[in-house]
Structure formats: C-alpha cells, structure tokens
Amino acid sequence: MSTHRTLAEDGTGPSGARGAPPGPPPRTTGGRGRPGRPAVRPGTLVKIALMAVVNALGVFGILAAWREGHLGILASMVALVVVADWVYFSRRTLPLKYVLPGLAFLLVYQVYVVGYTGWVAFTNYGDGHNSTQEDAVAALLMQNERRVEGSATYPLTVVERGGELGFAVVEDGVALVGTAEEPLAVAQDATVDDGRVTEVPGATVLGRQEVLERQADVTALRVALSDDPNDGSVRTQDARTGFVSVPSLVWDAAADTMTDVTTGTVYRATSDGWFRADDGQRLNVGWRVMVGFDNFATAFGDERYAGPFLRILAWTFAFAILSVVSTFLLGLFLAITFNDTRLRGRRVYRTLLILPYAIPGFLAALLWSGMLNRSYGFVNQVLLGGAAVPWLTDPWLAKLSVLGVNLWLGFPYMFLICTGALQSLPGDVLEAAKVDGASGWRTWRSVVLPLLLIATSPLLISSFAFNFNNFTLIYMLTGGGPRFADASVPLGHTDILISMVYSVSGLDGTAAKNYGLASALSIVIFLIVATISAITFKRTKQFEEIT
16 A cells, blocks of 8 residues: 555656556547547538438428328328437447438338329329319319309409419408408508509519419419308409409208209219219319229229230230340340450450440430331431331331330340359359360350359349339330220330320320329239249249348
8 A cells, every 4th residue: 555655646657657647548638738528520520410401301391291281291201300310319329320321211212102102093093083072172163153243343453472362452442352372351551542452561562564474373363252162252354353253053061062053953972082963964073082992993894994904914024024035145145255365355345335225225215216217217218228117106016126126225234244244153163064074065054054044133033123114215215106096095005014004194195194093003013023023033042142
C-alpha cells in the first residue's frame, strides 16, 4: 500500500517514468481543447441528413394519403417511417440497416402492387364505376339538370379563391360567394357596386380577358345553393348573369333510388353498381363494388374474350419458348466460336456483337418497325428491290418478324452469359475427360453442356419470364396487330397476354376502360409465370445455385 501511495504521489508509473496513473482514457475534447462530449463524426451527420430527407418524404406521403382517404397506405407509410428511424438510429439493428431498403421497396413496388391488383380483379372498377356510390349520385345530379322555369337571373362575377374558380352573386342586395366544393355563403366584407360584386376579400375577381381564357371551365362550373344537391346550383353561360338549375333526377337516400322528375321513372340501386329501372334501363354512371369471380368468368367464358384469350395464350407460350431457345442457341454458338483462342480479333468481334444489347429495346423495336414497313421500309425498298412483303400486316409473317427482331435484340445477352460460363469451366475436369479418351463431341455433351446448363438455367428461366411479358417489343413493333378479323375486341395475332391486358384495360383508347377484367388477366399471368418458374427451378435443382 505504501509503495502504491508513493508511486501515485510521486507521479511515476511502474517503469519509473513520470506520468499519469493507469485509468480510463481521457474524454475527447470538444472545440479549442476544452473537455466536452465526443466529437460528432461526419458519417453521423450524413446519416442524420439522409434520414431527415427520408422522414420528410414519409411525412409528405402520409399527408397525401390522409388527404385522399387511403387509410391503408397511411398506416403503411407511418410504419415504414417509424421502422426506418428505429433501425438507423439504433446500435442493435446492424443487419437490418442493409436489409431494410430492399425490403421496403419489395413491399411497396411488389407486394402492394400485386395485392392491389388482386383486389381490383374482384371489383367492377372501370368506366362508369370509378368511385363510390355517393360520388355517383353527385355526378348524376350534376349531369342531369334543367333550368328552373321562371326563375330570376343574378348579376354574377367570376372569382378565384384558393386556386378554385367560383361565383359571386347578388341576391336582394346581399353578396353570396361559393365554389364547386363550397356552396354559396354570405360574404360579409364583399364590395357591391351597381348591383354587382366587384371585390371579395381573400379572392381574386377575374377580368374579362381572364374569363375568356378559361371559358370552358367557367361554363362548366356549378356552385351549389346549399349542402343539399336537390336544391340546385347556379350556372352561367355568359359569365355575367347566373341562373338556377335543378337536377332532373331526385335522390332518395332512404329508398336508395333515383327518380326522373320529367318521366317519373324510378331507378333502383343494384348489387352490380348501377341505378337500374324495372324495364332494364340504367343511368350512365355507376359505382365500384365487389363482383367476386365475375371478371375471371368473363375472361374464360365470354365469347368476346374467351376465343382470343386461348389463341393469345398459345402464342404467348410459343413466343416465350422460341425466343429463349433461339437466342440461347445463337448466343451459345457465337460464344463457342469466339472462345477459341486461335481466332484473331476476338475482342473487336465481341464488342460488335453486344451493340444490339446496348440500344434501348423500345427504340430498337421502333427502328425495326420502320425498316419492315411494307411501303417504304428499308428491307423491302433496298434489300428486296422494291418488294411489298407484308412483314407486319400478315399474321404469320408478323409473328416471324417479332421472333426475328427479338432474336436480334436478345442474342447478345445469351452470348455474354454463355461466354462467362464457358470461361469459368474448371480446366481439370476438361483435362480429365481428354485423359479418359473422350472425343470432342462426347466431352461437349457429357461435361461442358451439363456444367454450362447448371450456370445458365436460372438465367434461362428469368429470360422466359421476361419474354412472357415482353410488352415493349409487341407494342412498339406491331401494336399487337394484325387484328383478329372475327373478334369484337381490339386484339390481334401478335398480342401476348400482357399486351392483351393493356388493350382490355382501355388505356390505349381503343375500348372502354375495364380495370377489373385487366387485373384478373394480370393475376392469371402472374400465376402462370410463377407456376412454370417454380416447376422449372425444382426440376433443374437450381435453388441452391440462386441462394
């Protein structure tokens, strides 16, 4: 004890050197040599900045979901933001820091999309069924209006408040202001000059030129007299005088009916999302409801879709299989050829061969569409001396053209993976085959090809899935045409299932929108591709290779 005190008092360590006694390391000084908290690392500041951006985007998404009333999306966004903050500000969640971004994108862009598509597949979502029954009632009352006979006109001024157009009218000397979202209400501080509103606090009075520039919006605007849509609304045709129009339909919420006041016809709400009369007539606006398996029954049972569906399904399988086989065989042949060390200039040739792969697929398909044009295409006019071969308008030639263009676009990918697989083959195995006296063909068939397929089988399966849904090539090259002569829907001989979904959805403008049926077909495509991929993976025993 005395020795310890002597050392401590003397200030020397065990070796006799003068210094501080053993103990915890001194704390990091913070700023100008004064003791303080540990210095903040630059990486921590970057993390805080990035998480601030993530939280800002998350709050924006939460507010947007709240405004639109999407409670499921709102809850998901809140959960993602909370989990992200917990993961990246906790020291016990190091593995999750690397997994969370991919998991979040998987949930948002895959799981949610598939789940939402599955939900839409069991609804009648489409033209005439875009929203709720309340919105359908409001739209019907607005679209079916008549002017009140003998009603007075009002001096009217067009205003803009909060980015929305509105009307300011004068009734019995009192200024009333309203918009499409807010019914007319008394504006206490509005200025009335010569029987017309000239100034409204919080709103902008539009001049004549501004009104003319937005004439269509002004004439289409309706400002409700009250919260009850049956009371009517104010409209205008000249932006100077307004008149009261009332719906020609009367909504009875208790009976769930719409009555035409001019004819007396009663339209009752039905389970399929329409207002339908006893004689079968229906109003032109419906609402979204669950329809069960009706969309799937339509896809497989309705003659308008069932016939084209089976032909398109057969062509889709043929297109995907032939595309994989042709591109793989050509890519493998070129890989074997240019893998020979005796060939000079191999690097130049390899560079030239991957050029088609470097061109964007949609652009290449558009170029080939022009080159194969029957009247002025390069192939017919230059290579064939002015022939008029219907490459894209004849059903069989169009299919051959699609396969040929896809071969040109796809063989560089197969060439690259086959080249890599060939160069990674173990040399001792090939040498052992030679020592055993195997011929070149036997070595290729029994050694090289099995090892090559082990490495390329997962990629071949993914290539099949890609070509099964190769929408870009079909849409840009042929547009799905030529059209079926005996089909009542806009589908054609080169359509594959995914382009059929696009046509059925109505997004191309050729048919009425039917998102429910299109989503049902999408689910069918998903099940087909998933089943084939799972079976193929199991048969090739490549799960271990992928993981």
